[in-house]
Amino acid sequence: MTSGTGDPFGPGDACLLYDAKGRRYLIELIVGRNFHSHRGALAHDAIIGSPEGASFETTNGTFLTALRPRLSDFVLKMSRGATVLYPKDAAALVMWADIGPGMTVLEAGTGSGGLTMVLARAVGPTGRIVSVERREDHASLARSRIAGFFGAVPDWVDLRIGEVAEAAEEVAPDRIVLDLPDPWDMVPVAAAVLPGGGGFAAYVPNVPQVEAVRAAMDEAGCFIETSTFEVMMRDWSVTGRSVRPSHRMVGHTGFITVGRKILRGE
Ligand SMILES: C[S@@+](CC[C@H](N)C(=O)[O-])C[C@H]1O[C@@H](n2cnc3c(N)ncnc32)[C@H](O)[C@@H]1O
Numbered sequence: 001m002t003s004g005t006g007d008p009f010g011p012g013d014a015c016l017l018y019d020a021k022g023r024r025y026l027i028e029l030i031v032g033r034n035f036h037s038h039r040g041a042l043a044h045d046a047i048i049g050s051p052e053g054a055s056f057e058t059t060n061g062t063f064l065t066a067l068r069p070r071l072s073d074f075v076l077k078m079s080r081g082a083t084v085l086y087p088k089d090a091a092a093l094v095m096w097a098d099i100g101p102g103m104t105v106l107e108a109g110t111g112s113g114g115l116t117m118v119l120a121r122a123v124g125p126t127g128r129i130v131s132v133e134r135r136e137d138h139a140s141l142a143r144s145r146i147a148g149f150f151g152a153v154p155d156w157v158d159l160r161i162g163e164v165a166e167a168a169e170e171v172a173p174d175r176i177v178l179d180l181p182d183p184w185d186m187v188p189v190a191a192a193v194l195p196g197g198g199g200f201a202a203y204v205p206n207v208p209q210v211e212a213v214r215a216a217m218d219e220a221g222c223f224i225e226t227s228t229f230e231v232m233m234r235d236w237s238v239t240g241r242s243v244r245p246s247h248r249m250v251g252h253t254g255f256i257t258v259g260r261k262i263l264r265g266e
Helices: 071-077 087-096 114-123 136-150 164-171 183-193 207-220
Strands: 014-018 024-028 034-037 040-043 055-057 063-067 104-108 128-133 157-161 175-178 199-204 223-229 236-239 242-245 255-261
Touching (some): 024 071, 071 114, 114 157, 175 183, 183 199, 199 207
Parallel strands (some): 104 175, 175 199
Antiparallel strands (some): 055 063, 199 255
């Protein structure tokens, strides 16, 4: 599912409905179903076959505008089990872990699949994502969310249930990306399986976790360009002559640590 290409909505597509106050509702278009809100009802059938950006009158006489969600909208609005990596963090992680087309990425845990979708887009059909999740309920939810966004789980995304350490050698990744509580346990594994120049990235919410992962990287002795950072994104309110930062922002999500593998005596 790609937004903004001029393709009309089809059954099964994700659709974001905007009301006049800017409230947004994420729905899956299903033939014969109705969307209900305090602004009245709207038949999905009215949207199916229509282009993105069109507006539709509800039974209350108000209007809703329909667009396909951007990936950032979908990740933040989808129902989920595990906490997703925020789009601001996922975007920065892709850049600083240097993830691009054709690469093989080992990811864990899949969680709700939020980061998996971002990685899948970054590596594209010539790449490969192997995403490992230890909890069956999380893996199953992630599979349905990923299919909900892309239309089906992309061929190049391999969703597995298990322990990430056990998959590492066979996958032979170019990059390892971790959003799990104890990423330091994976540092010796990353040191063993990554190629020279390969990248390791870990996202953790707490300072002691940063200390532990950095200590493990130091101990491994084969990572350079190690860096830990956080991403603060402050939205601005722009209304007429009132132009100022928004009163509210997401104050803290987590810290991203990256490093590159070098070969020492190998
Ligand atoms: C915070 S969630 C990941 C969220 C995900 N990045 C997203 O954007 O949706 C962490 C997940 O890691 C899984 N997990 C923890 N340790 C793991 C391990 N050693 N191998 C595989 N999965 C693991 C947990 O079950 C949980 O679902």
